[in-house]
Amino acid sequence: EAGVAQSPRYKIIEKRQSVAFWCNPISGHATLYWYQQILGQGPKLLIQFQNNGVVDDSQLPKDRFSAERLKGVDSTLKIQPAKLEDSAVYLCASTRSGGVPYFGPGTRLTVL
Amino acid sequence: KQEVTQIPAALSVPEGENLVLNCSFTDSAIYNLQWFRQDPGKGLTSLLLIQSSQREQTSGRLNASLDKSSGRSTLYIAASQPGDSATYLCAVEDSNYQLIWGAGTKLIIKP
Numbered sequence: 001e002a003g004v005a006q007s008p009r010y011k012i013i014e015k016r017q018s019v020a021f022w023c024n025p026i027s028g029h030a031t032l033y034w035y036q037q038i039l040g041q042g043p044k045l046l047i048q049f050q051n052n053g054v055v056d057d058s059q060l061p062k063d064r065f066s067a068e069r070l071k072g073v074d075s076t077l078k079i080q081p082a083k084l085e086d087s088a089v090y091l092c093a094s095t096r097s098g099g100v101p102y103f104g105p106g107t108r109l110t111v112l
Numbered sequence: 113k114q115e116v117t118q119i120p121a122a123l124s125v126p127e128g129e130n131l132v133l134n135c136s137f138t139d140s141a142i143y144n145l146q147w148f149r150q151d152p153g154k155g156l157t158s159l160l161l162i163q164s165s166q167r168e169q170t171s172g173r174l175n176a177s178l179d180k181s182s183g184r185s186t187l188y189i190a191a192s193q194p195g196d197s198a199t200y201l202c203a204v205e206d207s208n209y210q211l212i213w214g215a216g217t218k219l220i221i222k223p
């Protein structure tokens with residue numbers, strides 16, 4: 001089966017610019033996660049979707065970050081405006097409903 | 113608040129050695145503990161999952177143990193190979209079904 005797809009793989013932007021990331025989970029996986037992984041740290045959960053509903057977004061900086069999962073399939077994560085501290089790898093993962101998550105390759109964001 | 117710690121942060125060993133990676137957590141009320149591997153430029157790959165009622169899991173040359181009472185898990189890698197070089201992360205799934213992650217151990221196996 002195809003894995004979790006993410007794009008772009010790399011993005012370099014200036015601070016205060018906007019950026020969007022896209023994720024297509026494994027077919028049939030109802031749960032989708034967005035994680036932020038800063039260099040040298042473990043992943044930090046930003047938001048969890050169950051189908052197209054939000055389960056947990058308690059650690060999402062809502063003044064600048066937004067995410068949606070229309071139709072309960074693919075998802076986009078947006079940052080507007082970006083700050084220097086947003087430089088990180090953004091990982092998308094999916095599961096059928098809990099259990100072992102399958103991760104995409106991630107998007108490496110550099111904010112200058 | 114659950115905290116997960118992995119020591120050491122980095123480890124370099126010659127090929128062929130057996131090695132142990134450590135993971136500790138502060139709250140024993142976990143649903144399960146998972147070990148992942150992360151290669152540069154790639155996402156995380158699940159290696160082993162240990163349910164809270166289990167003591168260990170094995171997959172090939174990998175063996176993971178869990179001691180909930182002491183808040184510890186170890187990942188044992190037998191007969192290490194250069195292809196084992198990667199960052200290894202552990203994560204505990206808490207009662208809210210959220211994964212709490214350690215920062216990882218970067219492992220280098222020298223040929």
